[in-house]
Amino acid sequence: MSDTQPFxxxxxxxxxxxxxxTGHTEDLLILKDLTWSLPARVSASITGESGAGKSTLLHLxxxxxxxxxxxxxxxxxxxxxxxxxxxxxxxAKTVGIIFQFHFLLKEFSVxxxxxxxxxxxxxxxxxxxARAHDLLAQVGMDSRSQDYPGVLSGGERQRVALARALxxxxxxxxxxxxxxxxxxxxSHLVQExxxxxxxxxxxxxxxxxxxxxxAQRCQQSWRLTAGTLVPEAMP
Ligand SMILES: Nc1ncnc2c1ncn2[C@@H]1O[C@H](COP(=O)(O)OP(=O)(O)OP(=O)(O)O)[C@@H](O)[C@H]1O
Ligand SMILES: [Mg+2]
Numbered sequence: 001m002s003d004t005q006p007f008x009x010x011x012x013x014x015x016x017x018x019x020x021x022t023g024h025t026e027d028l029l030i031l032k033d034l035t036w037s038l039p040a041r042v043s044a045s046i047t048g049e050s051g052a053g054k055s056t057l058l059h060l061x062x063x064x065x066x067x068x069x070x071x072x073x074x075x076x077x078x079x080x081x082x083x084x085x086x087x088x089x090x091x092a093k094t095v096g097i098i099f100q101f102h103f104l105l106k107e108f109s110v111x112x113x114x115x116x117x118x119x120x121x122x123x124x125x126x127x128x129x130a131r132a133h134d135l136l137a138q139v140g141m142d143s144r145s146q147d148y149p150g151v152l153s154g155g156e157r158q159r160v161a162l163a164r165a166l167x168x169x170x171x172x173x174x175x176x177x178x179x180x181x182x183x184x185x186x187s188h189l190v191q192e193x194x195x196x197x198x199x200x201x202x203x204x205x206x207x208x209x210x211x212x213x214x215a216q217r218c219q220q221s222w223r224l225t226a227g228t229l230v231p232e233a234m235p
Contacts, residue, residue: 008039008040009073009075009076010037010038010039010040010073011038011039011040011041011042011074011075011171011172011204012037012038012061012072012073012074012172012204012206013036013037013038013072013073013074014031014034014035014036014037014057014060014070014071014072015035015070015071015072015073016033016034016035016069016070016071017031017033017034017035017060017067017069017070017071017072018031018032018033018034018067018068018069018070018227019031019053019056019060019065019067019068020068029227030053030056030227031053031056031057031060031067031227031228032226032227032228033070033227033228034057034070034227034228034229036222036228036229038204038206038220039204040075040171040202040204041198041202041203041204042198042204042205042219042220043194043195043198043204043205043207043218043219043220044205044206044207044218044219044220044221044222045207045208045209045214045215045216045217045218045220045221045222045232046206046207046208046209046215046222046223046224046229047208047209047210047212047215047221047222047223047224047232048223048224048225049225052224052225053224053227054176054208054224055176055208057208057224058097058174058176058206058208060072060079060080061074061079061095061172061174061206062091062095062097062174063079063080063082063087063090063091063095064091066080067080074090074094074095074172075094075171075172089121092117092120092121092168093121093168093169093170094170094171094172095170095172095173095174096165096166096168096170096172096173096174097165097173097174097175097176098158098161098162098165098173098174098175098176098178098194099161099176099177099178100176100177100178100180100181101181102149102154102157102158102160102161103161104149104157104160104161104164105149106148106149106150107148108148108149109145109146109147109148110136110141110144110145110146110147110148110149110152110160111129111132111133111136111145111146113149113160113164114132114135114136114145114160114163114164114167115128115129115131115132115167116128117164117167117168118131118132118167118168121168128167131167132145132163132167133145135163135166135167136160136163138163138193139159139160139162139163139193140159140189141156141159141160141163144156144160153186154181154182154183154186155182155183155185155186155187155189155190156186158178158179158181158182158186158190159189159190159193162178162190162193162194166197170203171203171204172203172204172206173194173197173198173203173204173205173206174206175194175205175206175207175208175209176208177208177209177210178190178194178207178209179191179209179211179214180209180210187211187214191214191217194207195217195218198219205218215232216232
C-alpha cells in the first residue's frame with residue numbers, strides 16, 4: 001500500500017504570468033513570465049521596492065485585474081478565465097482581502113460591515129449576524145459592533161476589516177500592507193491575528209509588507225524584483 005498523500009494542487013498558482021501597463025511614453029513591464037505557487041495552509045510574505053508590482057500581484061490573485069498573458073489559479077481553478085458573472089462569487093467566497101486602508105463603509109455600523117458580505121452571498125441574515133458577532137469577538141471588537149467606522153481608531157478599523165475579510169470563510173487571505181498605517185501596538189495585534197488564523201483556521205496567507213520583521217514571521221519570505229519573485233534570505 002502506498003503512503004503517499006493524495007495530490008493537492010497549490011492554493012495559489014501563477015503560470016507564466018506577464019503584466020504590462022500601457023504608459024504615456026512606454027509600456028511598463030511589471031510582472032515578467034512569473035511562475036510561482038503557494039501551497040494550501042502556508043503563510044508567505046512579499047517585500048520589494050515601491051512600484052515593484054506587489055499590489056498588482058495581489059490584485060491578479062483576487063481577480064481585481066487580469067494578466068496580460070499567462071494564468072492564475074486559485075484552488076486549482078483558473079481565475080483569469082472566470083466570466084464576469086462568476087467573478088463576484090469568486091471574490092466573495094474564495095478570497096478575503098485586507099488593504100492598508102480599511103475600506104469599511106462609513107454609513108454602516110461595524111456589525112453591518114461584517115455581516116453584509118455574507119448576507120449578500122446568500123446567507124440568511126440571522127446566521128450571518130451571529131457569525132459576524134463571533135468574528136468581531138475574535139478580533140476584540142464585539143463591544144464596538146454598534147459603532148460606526150468613523151469613531152474607531154486606525155487599528156480598530158483594521159481589526160473590523162479583518163473580520164469582514166473572514167466572514168465568508170475564504171481559503172485564501174490576501175493582505176496588502178495591512179499594518180502600513182498602524183502604530184506599533186496595533187501593528188503587533190493585527191500581525192498576531194493574521195498569523196494565528198493561518199495556524200488555527202488553516203488559511204493560506206499572502207502578505208505584502210514593507211515591515212521586514214513581520215515578513216520574516218511568515219513561513220515563506222519572497223522578494224519581488226525585476227518582475228519576478230525570488231526567495232528572501234532569512235536572517
Ligand atoms: N492601472 C495602472 N495603470 C498604469 N500603471 C499602473 C497601474 N497600476 C499600477 N501601475 C504601475 O505599476 C507599477 C507597480 O505598481 P504597484 O502598485 O503594484 O507597486 P507596489 O509594489 O505595490 O508599490 P508600493 O510598495 O508603493 O505599494 C507602478 O509603477 C505603478 O505606477
Ligand atoms: Mg502596493
